[in-house]
Amino acid sequence: MARGVAAFVGAGMLAASLSGLVAGWAPVAAADPGSASSSTSADRGEPRTRESDRTTRREHRRSATAAREPAVARDEEREGNAAEEIVVDEVPEPDTARAEDSPGVGVRADRAPARLPDLPEALSDNQILPAMLPTADRRQAGSPRREQQRGPSPVLAESGSRDTATEVATLQTTARTEPRRSASLLNVVGSVVVNLLIGVVHLVDGPPVLPAGSTVTVRTGSLKLPVGKGRTVAADWYFPETVNDSTRLVYLQHGFLASGPMYSYTAAKLAERTDSIVVAPSLSSNFFAPDAAWVGGSTMHRAVAELFVGDRTALNESATAAAGYELTLPTKFVLVGHSAGGTLVTSAAGFMADNGAVDDLMGIVMLDGVEPSGSRLVSDALAKLTGDADRPIYLISSQRYFWSRGGDMADKLTLARPGRFTGVGLEGGLHIDYMTGGNTLLQLAQYVVGGFSQPRNVYAASSITAGWVNDLFDGTRDGLYGDARQSIPIETPAGTATAVVLPLGNPPRPVWPVWLDVLLTAIFDFGGRYLFVYEPLRGYDAATAASTSSTRGSEGSALSVA
DSSP, rough: OOHHHHHHHHHHHHHHHHHHHHHHHHHHHHHHHGGGGOOOOOHHSSSSOOHHHHHHHHHHHHHHHHHHHHHHHHHHHHHHHHHHOTTOOOOOOOHHHHHHHHHOOOTTSOOOOOOOOOOOOOOOOHHHHHHHHHHHHHOOOOOOOOOOBBBBOOSSSOOOOOOOOHHHHHHHHHHHHHOOBBHHHHHHHHHHHHHHHHHHHHHHSSSSOOTTTOOEEEEEEEEEETTTTOOOEEEEEEEOOOOOOTTTTEEEEETTOGGGGGGGGHHHHHHHHHHHEEEEOOOOOOOTTTOOOSSSOOOHHHHHHHTTTTTHHHHHHHHHHHTOOOOOSOOOEEEEEEEEHHHHHHHHHHHHHHHHHGGGEEEEESSSOOOTOOOOOHHOOOSSSSSGGOOOOEEEEESSSGGGGGHHHHHHHHEEEEEEOOOOEEEEEOGGGOOOOOOOOHHHHHHHHHEEEEEEHHHHHHHHHHHHHHHHHHOOOSSSSOOTEEEEEEEETTEEEEESSSSOOOOOOOOOOOHHHHHHHHHHHHHHTTTOSSOOTTTTTHHHHHHHHHHHSSSSOOOOOO
């Protein structure tokens, strides 16, 4: 009863501001010219005769037949020009020729490739990732593998099967025909409201606080991001007791409407247990930002990816200032992100495959990663992280409920990487299990909003994360792994927690009242589709492109936006 009341009060408070914006924006979104069907002047002109209609239909049929015959030739032409055709909002055509030469997991080499039918229907969010399956696990012969162990190919109990080729064609059609929105008054007003809310969060969270008995040192400094002419943010640096040649580097990203200090206990324990320098920047959560420079936008994801290119001047200068002595950070690194931060680190890894920084990336750990409705950034990244750029991606998922978007990220990873270990779900796990800090009042507020975590799951999440990070750096498998749906007990000071290897199942009973979960999901999914800015809006490319430079890793190293 108490848990239900807390869920109702906390989630209702958090949703109130967004629901107000949704209500005010709904008529505008419905009338948005970007979502309307295109028409030509001929459609609005004088009526045609029956004979001309029949003639036109015959011509269309002949054209369609002719267009289908040289399909292979057109595929080859697309491969040759793919780099010139792709823009920020588009998804590249599947590489049919290479897929035939090197079939992915679960694809029979003797089976003819499926023909891609031309279907005009659009995909829903939970159908987007299956469309990327033909490219998700494609590798060149002889390419190195970071992760050798494979379990049985998991099958989602709740997911319906759908022709993958059809979804590829549909996704490509959707990506090409959807125009970018223009900035509106809502972006201005919404930015003011969200930035005020973020300001209150930063006012309340205070400085990072270490857990009792910690051997870690934490210092807060500034970090210059390559966004526009440069954007400076706060960054908390956690240094282990001894910093030497064996010390590692971990980038930890907070979630939506959060900040680095909210994760001070999480970061300190990670630094201590993995002998790593952990950097936790505090980024904007302004989803109205026209330049998409927020924790869920591609501009910010590209900026984070750019931090790890070349000699990493911005990171080294920030670490040196925080440490109080000259410091050159380790070359190899691991990305860790919670909630929307999980989307950021995965998407950034995809951009690292473009800029070359992926060579030093050891892997990714998502702590209940969440991608908002309407975003394609994780799907795009998973399509890039193949072949030589393939890296392990592990997820600890909470139960299926509002804050995990119904386990959406677990499903995406399971579908994108069939037959591979992609993580676990915690029995009774909640979204705040990974979000621990020293501000007691703020921690209580987080529990009210996201649900009160079971202490054993908080301990288990911390232990699993540290084990995976150590394995990623060492190339070992000493952490928590298993076969699909295997239950694994974890002994903690607060009792025995249970992790179940993905794919993610359903909780024995709803985590929150069903009506509340459905209502909040509808509100936030509407916001994700029609309000959140994932790519720079029309007219804001110049502001981002101003920082573009071919120089890498030097003072003023810049962000390149295609």
